[in-house]
Amino acid sequence: MAKTIEEINEKIKSGDVVVLNAEEIIEYADKKGVKKTAAEVDVVTTATFGPMCSSGAFLNFGHSDPPIRMEKVWLNDVPAYAGIAAVDCYIGATELSETEGIKYGGANVIEDLINGKPVKLKAISHGTDCYPRREIETFITIDTVNQAYLFNPRNVYQNYAAATNSSNRTIYTYMGKLLPNFGNATFSSAGQLSPLLNDPYYRTIGIGTRIFIGGAQGFVAWMGTQHNPSRERLANGTPAGPCGTLALIGNLKDMNTRFIRACSFRNYGVSMFMGIGVPIPVLDEEMVEFLKVTDEDIYTEVFDYSVQRRNRPSYGRVNYKQLRSGSIKIGKRDVQSGCISSYARALEIANLLKEQILKGKFTLTASVSPLPLEQEYRGLEILSQEEL
Amino acid sequence: MIKRKLVLSFPEKTVTKPIIYKLVKEFDLEFNILRAEITPDMEGKMLIELKGDKQRIDNAVIYLSENNVTVQEAAKDIIVDRDICIDCGACTSICITRALTLDKKTFKLDFDKDRCILCELCIDSCPVSAIKVNM
Numbered sequence: 001m002a003k004t005i006e007e008i009n010e011k012i013k014s015g016d017v018v019v020l021n022a023e024e025i026i027e028y029a030d031k032k033g034v035k036k037t038a039a040e041v042d043v044v045t046t047a048t049f050g051p052m053c054s055s056g057a058f059l060n061f062g063h064s065d066p067p068i069r070m071e072k073v074w075l076n077d078v079p080a081y082a083g084i085a086a087v088d089c090y091i092g093a094t095e096l097s098e099t100e101g102i103k104y105g106g107a108n109v110i111e112d113l114i115n116g117k118p119v120k121l122k123a124i125s126h127g128t129d130c131y132p133r134r135e136i137e138t139f140i141t142i143d144t145v146n147q148a149y150l151f152n153p154r155n156v157y158q159n160y161a162a163a164t165n166s167s168n169r170t171i172y173t174y175m176g177k178l179l180p181n182f183g184n185a186t187f188s189s190a191g192q193l194s195p196l197l198n199d200p201y202y203r204t205i206g207i208g209t210r211i212f213i214g215g216a217q218g219f220v221a222w223m224g225t226q227h228n229p230s231r232e233r234l235a236n237g238t239p240a241g242p243c244g245t246l247a248l249i250g251n252l253k254d255m256n257t258r259f260i261r262a263c264s265f266r267n268y269g270v271s272m273f274m275g276i277g278v279p280i281p282v283l284d285e286e287m288v289e290f291l292k293v294t295d296e297d298i299y300t301e302v303f304d305y306s307v308q309r310r311n312r313p314s315y316g317r318v319n320y321k322q323l324r325s326g327s328i329k330i331g332k333r334d335v336q337s338g339c340i341s342s343y344a345r346a347l348e349i350a351n352l353l354k355e356q357i358l359k360g361k362f363t364l365t366a367s368v369s370p371l372p373l374e375q376e377y378r379g380l381e382i383l384s385q386e387e388l
Numbered sequence: 389m390i391k392r393k394l395v396l397s398f399p400e401k402t403v404t405k406p407i408i409y410k411l412v413k414e415f416d417l418e419f420n421i422l423r424a425e426i427t428p429d430m431e432g433k434m435l436i437e438l439k440g441d442k443q444r445i446d447n448a449v450i451y452l453s454e455n456n457v458t459v460q461e462a463a464k465d466i467i468v469d470r471d472i473c474i475d476c477g478a479c480t481s482i483c484i485t486r487a488l489t490l491d492k493k494t495f496k497l498d499f500d501k502d503r504c505i506l507c508e509l510c511i512d513s514c515p516v517s518a519i520k521v522n523m
């Protein structure tokens with residue numbers, strides 16, 4: 001018997017809902033079979049906690065007296081984009097401080113704000129009749145600003161490539177430190193716990209889906225940038241490389257730095273660890289088939305990050321069970337592997353979300369509009385106007 | 389008679405055996421190799437304990453330096469700040485001695501100090517700067 005989201009929400013309200021995390025469902029479905037699992041389990045919680053560069057926050061400061069139309073904005077010396085209305089700005093996670101460089105960036109500003117620390121706001125303007133002030137310097141906190149919400153253009157990648165280094169020097173990348181001569185390999189996915197790998201064809205996750213984001217409740221706003229759903233998939237529906245993505249939104253004022261953390265990759269720059277949790281309704285048997293996916297069933301490709309081109313050479317596919325074991329085979333070599341996203345923290349989020357649903361504090365939403373299953377993925381060519 | 393713990397780094401292509409042999413033969417020192425590894429950039433790393441007369445140990449250290457072996461006191465410690473660590477595991481792929489691993493059940497970081505050779509490769513691999521050297 002198929003279930004609806006309304007029925008599941010009724011069960012959440014009455015306290016009869018059955019929730020498992022995406023790890024627990026594997027054993028459950030294995031023991032009880034797909035049919036019984038579909039009948040007995042209502043929700044499966046998925047999660048991820050990894051570095052996601054395409055993140056940032058919109059702030060609205062409120063108006064000063066006399067007012068200013070901010071044209072350039074700095075927060076703790078980190079430039080924020082102010083080319084929108086008078087006191088709105090967007091602080092991007094990877095923007096670096098003009099005074100501290102790679103040690104401090106937009107992600108750190110966001111982290112400081114969440115932690116309630118004072119942040120120095122500086123803005124300049126050429127002044128207008130309605131906004132006469134030309135300069136402002138003041139301190140703000142998360143409580144003094146009018147609004148602050150996270151808007152992340154690309155998060156929660158549905159799978160990601162693994163990285164290694166065939167060259168004879170250590171390289172520093174967004175996939176972390178890669179030692180020479182295949183000294184190590186890194187990867188970044190929660191695998192069997194990961195939201196879009198548990199709903200590979202976006203049957204339930206879509207625009208408007210309520211999610212856990214950085215400790216707060218937020219929503220899927222749109223498909224993420226570089227959403228590339230047409231990628232080749234395995235029989236279980238999971239893609240063997242970067243595929244779908246989500247754009248997310250959530251109230252910064254409700255967040256908690258246990259689940260959103262600034263980070264810095266040496267010689268690369270600042271980024272932000274985002275903790276995201278997505279509840280998936282167990283609508284029918286097909287959903288159980290998707291949800292019982294294990295690390296062993298999910299594959300990704302290992303690429304050589306020492307080749308500085310758009311298309312890097314591949315060393316073939318490995319599954320997440322191998323990657324997570326700490327050692328993979330590349331040709332005849334045994335190469336040490338390590339994750340740069342945290343499985344432990346992802347599991348913590350999945351369990352927290354489960355608890356919130358059991359306590360009736362988190363209800364499910366049907367998506368307002370589905371994510372596209374076909375979408376052209378374009379690269380950037382260097383062309384003259386005539387060649388366009 | 390004193391004991392000193394040292395970290396020796398041998399550059400690529402340094403023949404290590406005769407050097408260690410000489411420590412015994414010419415400087416009359418007892419030694420105990422606690423750990424030895426070749427890092428992926430082909431540098432030899434050795435954590436060694438020397439036992440003997442103080443002056444002889446000092447002379448041995450000079451001899452090692454003259455033969456392009458970098459000598460560091462092993463009086464330091466690698467420390468992982470658990471409050472900062474997010475258990476990602478980025479450092480575990482870097483640690484060739486497997487002193488840093490993720491627990492198979494909880495996926496939280498395990499640091500086995502006894503395996504650490506103080507190579508310091510892990511330090512700048514941590515995205516949240518949770519790994520530090522304690523002097």
Ligand code: SF4
Nearest residue numbers: 483504505507508510
């Ligand atoms: S210094 Fe770090 S990488 Fe080197 S052995 Fe110790 S823990 Fe491992």
Ligand code: SF4
Nearest residue numbers: 473474476477479514
């Ligand atoms: S890289 Fe840093 S944060 Fe990640 S597990 Fe190691 S010490 Fe912890």
